Amino acid sequence: MLCGRWRSCRRRRSEEPPVPAQVAAPVAFPSPPAPPDSGTKRPGLRALKKMGLTEDEDVHAMLRGSRFRKIRSRTWHKERLYRLQEDGLSVWFQRRIPRALSQHIFFVQHIEAVREGHQSEGLRRFGGAFPPARCLTIAFKGRRKNLDLAAPTAEEAQRWVRGLAKLRARLDAMSQRERLDHWIHSYLHRADSNQDSKMSFKEIKSLLRMVNVDMNDMYAYHLFKECDHSNNERLEGTEIEEFLRRLLKRPELEEIFHRYSGEDRVLSAPELLEFLEDQGEDGVTLAHAQHLIQTYELNETAKQHELMTLDGFMMYLLSPEGAALDPAHMCVFQDMDQPLAHYFISSSHNTYLTDSQIGGPSSTEAYVRAFAQGCRCVELDCWEGPGGEPVIYHGHTLTSKILFRDVVQAVRDHAFTLSPYPVILSLENHCGLEQQAAMARHLRAILGDMLVTQALDSQNPEELPSPEQLKGRVLVKGKKLPAARSEDGRILPDREEEEEEEEEEEEAEAAEQRRLAKQISPELSALAVYCCATRLRTLRPAPAPPQPCQVSSLSERKAKKLIREAGNSFVRHNTRQLTRVYPLGLRMTSANYSPQEMWNSGCQLVALNFQTPGYEMDLNAGRFLINGQCGYVLKPACLRQPDTTFDPECPGPPRTTLTIQVLTAQQLPKLNAEKPNSIVDPLVRVEIHGVPTDCTRKETNYVLNNGFNPRWGQTLQFQLRAPELVLVRFVVEDYDATSPNDFVGQFTLPLNSLKQGYRHIHLLSKDGASLSPATLFVHIRIQRS
Numbered sequence: 001m002l003c004g005r006w007r008s009c010r011r012r013r014s015e016e017p018p019v020p021a022q023v024a025a026p027v028a029f030p031s032p033p034a035p036p037d038s039g040t041k042r043p044g045l046r047a048l049k050k051m052g053l054t055e056d057e058d059v060h061a062m063l064r065g066s067r068f069r070k071i072r073s074r075t076w077h078k079e080r081l082y083r084l085q086e087d088g089l090s091v092w093f094q095r096r097i098p099r100a101l102s103q104h105i106f107f108v109q110h111i112e113a114v115r116e117g118h119q120s121e122g123l124r125r126f127g128g129a130f131p132p133a134r135c136l137t138i139a140f141k142g143r144r145k146n147l148d149l150a151a152p153t154a155e156e157a158q159r160w161v162r163g164l165a166k167l168r169a170r171l172d173a174m175s176q177r178e179r180l181d182h183w184i185h186s187y188l189h190r191a192d193s194n195q196d197s198k199m200s201f202k203e204i205k206s207l208l209r210m211v212n213v214d215m216n217d218m219y220a221y222h223l224f225k226e227c228d229h230s231n232n233e234r235l236e237g238t239e240i241e242e243f244l245r246r247l248l249k250r251p252e253l254e255e256i257f258h259r260y261s262g263e264d265r266v267l268s269a270p271e272l273l274e275f276l277e278d279q280g281e282d283g284v285t286l287a288h289a290q291h292l293i294q295t296y297e298l299n300e301t302a303k304q305h306e307l308m309t310l311d312g313f314m315m316y317l318l319s320p321e322g323a324a325l326d327p328a329h330m331c332v333f334q335d336m337d338q339p340l341a342h343y344f345i346s347s348s349h350n351t352y353l354t355d356s357q358i359g360g361p362s363s364t365e366a367y368v369r370a371f372a373q374g375c376r377c378v379e380l381d382c383w384e385g386p387g388g389e390p391v392i393y394h395g396h397t398l399t400s401k402i403l404f405r406d407v408v409q410a411v412r413d414h415a416f417t418l419s420p421y422p423v424i425l426s427l428e429n430h431c432g433l434e435q436q437a438a439m440a441r442h443l444r445a446i447l448g449d450m451l452v453t454q455a456l457d458s459q460n461p462e463e464l465p466s467p468e469q470l471k472g473r474v475l476v477k478g479k480k481l482p483a484a485r486s487e488d489g490r491i492l493p494d495r496e497e498e499e500e501e502e503e504e505e506e507e508a509e510a511a512e513q514r515r516l517a518k519q520i521s522p523e524l525s526a527l528a529v530y531c532c533a534t535r536l537r538t539l540r541p542a543p544a545p546p547q548p549c550q551v552s553s554l555s556e557r558k559a560k561k562l563i564r565e566a567g568n569s570f571v572r573h574n575t576r577q578l579t580r581v582y583p584l585g586l587r588m589t590s591a592n593y594s595p596q597e598m599w600n601s602g603c604q605l606v607a608l609n610f611q612t613p614g615y616e617m618d619l620n621a622g623r624f625l626i627n628g629q630c631g632y633v634l635k636p637a638c639l640r641q642p643d644t645t646f647d648p649e650c651p652g653p654p655r656t657t658l659t660i661q662v663l664t665a666q667q668l669p670k671l672n673a674e675k676p677n678s679i680v681d682p683l684v685r686v687e688i689h690g691v692p693t694d695c696t697r698k699e700t701n702y703v704l705n706n707g708f709n710p711r712w713g714q715t716l717q718f719q720l721r722a723p724e725l726v727l728v729r730f731v732v733e734d735y736d737a738t739s740p741n742d743f744v745g746q747f748t749l750p751l752n753s754l755k756q757g758y759r760h761i762h763l764l765s766k767d768g769a770s771l772s773p774a775t776l777f778v779h780i781r782i783q784r785s
Helices: 043-050 057-064 121-126 154-173 176-191 201-210 217-227 238-247 251-264 269-279 286-296 300-304 310-317 364-372 404-414 433-450 505-516 556-565 568-576 596-600 615-623
Strands: 066-071 077-084 090-093 105-107 111-116 135-140 147-150 343-345 377-383 423-429 474-478 531-534 550-555 579-582 605-608 632-634 656-666 682-689 696-699 711-720 727-734 742-750 757-764 770-784
Touching: 057 066, 057 077, 057 154, 066 121, 066 154, 077 154, 111 154, 111 364, 121 135, 121 147, 121 364, 135 154, 135 364, 147 154, 176 201, 176 238, 176 310, 176 770, 201 217, 217 238, 251 269, 251 310, 269 286, 269 757, 286 300, 286 310, 310 757, 364 377, 364 404, 377 404, 377 605, 404 433, 423 433, 423 605, 433 474, 550 556, 556 579, 556 596, 605 615, 615 727, 615 742, 656 682, 682 711, 696 711, 727 757, 727 770, 742 770
Parallel strands: 377 423, 423 474, 474 531, 531 550, 550 579, 579 605
Antiparallel strands: 066 077, 066 147, 077 090, 090 105, 111 135, 135 147, 343 632, 656 711, 656 770, 682 696, 682 727, 727 742, 742 757, 757 770
């Protein structure tokens, strides 16, 4: 069948992608690569064998388990057993009170970093009784707290540091197909109740429930018997692999493949090129098609003849090159030499908080997590502390306090681990002159050359530099003493603007005089070089001369008022200088507002509570997903031109039609792992976030009792007026007729980074962690007028 003949291309272009035909069997998916060694006595170790780590000494030590001291306070140092599971994906840990299995494990893919020694706030404060060589910290993505551990010996600590590094590296290097194979075999091991490497029909039914599918008993038994070639009511070895291949079949991909491959069921390079052209891929060549075959084809004979089989085609479509996000946008691809005001900049509000702003804890770890999410502007609420040391906390509340100098050290150590581009420290200053001077000393001493203390271009000190010019540098946003005043001149405090907008003129004057009673230290004033905090009262149709180094901080309420009343004048203001927007103080639970409205008007520093998950943070993550996740995204041209006529409230007629055909989903997560019979009823919602006239949402019907491979084949269409600002959010929910739907997963990205054609969307959790191997399969068409 895999002959070397060169076949002619057959054009099969069509305006509407056909909906894959419904099949009688209620289940479908991709065949795994080569089956593992069926003779392995411990089936769970197949996963590690596939990862190439079965002989690794560090991994073997982790499989045996280690007794660590878990450190939570000066007196809470409890011994706990930690052991790597045989799937190589999760770690089981002991708890004082046994709970459900899901409460006793954490997943390797959810680890953000593993730090050696006393490299966390917890170990620096409470780990003094244990030598740094025996200590490690496991930091997680999302809101999960750090795990601070002390091992019995330094060697045991190193085994876990090295072992986790190997597991994370191998996991990152896995293709989506390898992740799928790894995933299904881990469930297979759990379903094999007596661990005899054989699967009874009862165990097969348990497996199906675990992977989120409610299959008809008659059909399931029919599938079981078709694979039971030994006719002994047990599946083993190759019979299990055959069952898995049938279970993981993907008929919708087979139909697409056969439409291009013809009767011989293999794709030649010209036929693959035809598919790529129909996908809307720009500038594809025959050489590129040949490269894809060499990269993703699994069959060596097919590779030699430059042919792609169905397995290779699935590997390609499940790879980053087959995903909805344009892989060219995953690195820094935008012009980084424009002034700072021309970029959206990922920004955090009350960065020090890990929970609510009323009584939640403050922590330097919150800054580390914000930087790990690409944040480039963090907030420091500075107050008078004991012993002459300023502290950071949410003033006049029960939130805990942390030292200003400890936060600056966290900035020094972690600000540039993910992105090399500049960090802005937004100071909200409530300190007296003496502790302000201490703040300035700490900033200079700890940050050293990283700190910007004078203009880069002495000839043009008022011009904002670019992110490229400021690589590796830290900027301070704060109040600046007027040049004409003496060193002890008086100035407004660095508070964010008052929430109340409707003051009488006399009240405004009185308030101004009260504020003038506050002072700012010249030492701290000198550090506000390019981000001089100033109050923005009104916007006139004919604005005053631009003052690029001035930054205004606005509450969400005032920003919305300016958007509504000033429109284009506010957009023009934001082409020249920075504007920071922050949540209303009334948001006691640290809830967020939608950042999209602020981005529509060109506001650069749209500050959100990073510790609070929700659609608002999904939008923020989607906005900054591109450009290497460096925290800077170039604004559209209509938001950068000084004489722009753009007004987000009046964007003009529709210019783009977005058509999304939601086809299928794969391996959606089980929401209640402790209830075997709990199966999701998934639906897909597509949300458009942009200018007000573009904002809308549409959804599919729900599919009953199938989170494993639900099929929709429904088309959703959107008319867009300002496509350059649009974010597209794909959401999967578990339908419930009597209560709000439960969140399953989501993925958000800019429309301009959305690839056309047949694409997989790799879903994320509420905290932004990967839900691999969970995907949506869609067809996307973008028509621009």
